[in-house]
Amino acid sequence: MIEIINHNIDVACVLKSVEDPSAGGIDVFIGTTRNHAHGRKVLVLEYEAYQPMALHVMNTIAEEARRRWDIRKISIVHRIGRVDIGEASIVIAVSASHRREAFEACRYAIDTLKKEVPIWKKEFFDDGEVWVGPEES
Amino acid sequence: MISVNVKLFAMTRDLVGVGDLNLSLPDQSSTSALMSALLSRYPQLQPWRHHLRIAVNNEYVGDNHLLRNADEVAVIPPVSGG
Numbered sequence A: 001m002i003e004i005i006n007h008n009i010d011v012a013c014v015l016k017s018v019e020d021p022s023a024g025g026i027d028v029f030i031g032t033t034r035n036h037a038h039g040r041k042v043l044v045l046e047y048e049a050y051q052p053m054a055l056h057v058m059n060t061i062a063e064e065a066r067r068r069w070d071i072r073k074i075s076i077v078h079r080i081g082r083v084d085i086g087e088a089s090i091v092i093a094v095s096a097s098h099r100r101e102a103f104e105a106c107r108y109a110i111d112t113l114k115k116e117v118p119i120w121k122k123e124f125f126d127d128g129e130v131w132v133g134p135e136e137s
Numbered sequence B: 001m002i003s004v005n006v007k008l009f010a011m012t013r014d015l016v017g018v019g020d021l022n023l024s025l026p027d028q029s030s031t032s033a034l035m036s037a038l039l040s041r042y043p044q045l046q047p048w049r050h051h052l053r054i055a056v057n058n059e060y061v062g063d064n065h066l067l068r069n070a071d072e073v074a075v076i077p078p079v080s081g082g
Helices: A011-017 A053-069 A099-116 B012-016 B031-041 B044-051
Strands: A004-005 A027-031 A042-050 A071-079 A081-084 A089-096 A117-125 A128-131 B001-006 B020-025 B051-054 B059-061 B072-076
Touching: A004 A053, A011 A071, A011 A089, A027 A099, A042 A071, A042 B051, A053 A071, A053 A099, A053 B051, A071 A099, A089 A099, A128 B012, B001 B031, B012 B044, B020 B031, B031 B044, B031 B051, B031 B072
Parallel strands: A004 A071, B001 B072
Antiparallel strands: A027 A089, A042 A081, A042 A117, A071 A089, A117 A128, B001 B020, B051 B059, B051 B072
């Protein structure tokens, strides 16, 4: 399951999508909106995507994860639009026979996505808003 | 001449004021020629010059990639997904 959606992510559904009888473990990363950035209070985040390319890059990341580690299934779901404090903006789930591959592939997927996927987030504060810049994420 | 559609996003779209524009360039223009044309038309993008990547038809490309008529080009400012 590789998707970009504009509503609440159903984490149980993403977990279900990587279930596999030959898997001994599932590793999950959930990225959530935190209420602070650089000492300022964040009210909400808004995400924007260049969707066709973002999906293409997410699929490439999933393929590369399968190539590098012996995993069963990988799903990546990214939410765009407004994401409130505490809500999930991204869920990555990886199943594998053994936990080590699941951990490593999941970490690879989120680390690579953060560098490569054409998706942008805007932080909203009491006194303004800003697109997250090159030094941060 | 070739005509390419350029998509802008996030802070660069805010700076330029539009998310989609068309550029006419000489045949055999590279992505660096496209960047020069954009920076010259929209000097407000200059401070972002070294932070922008170019994608053509959904793939990141380098400075010397040759553009073709009707390519979909996207200017990708620093990403912050996840």
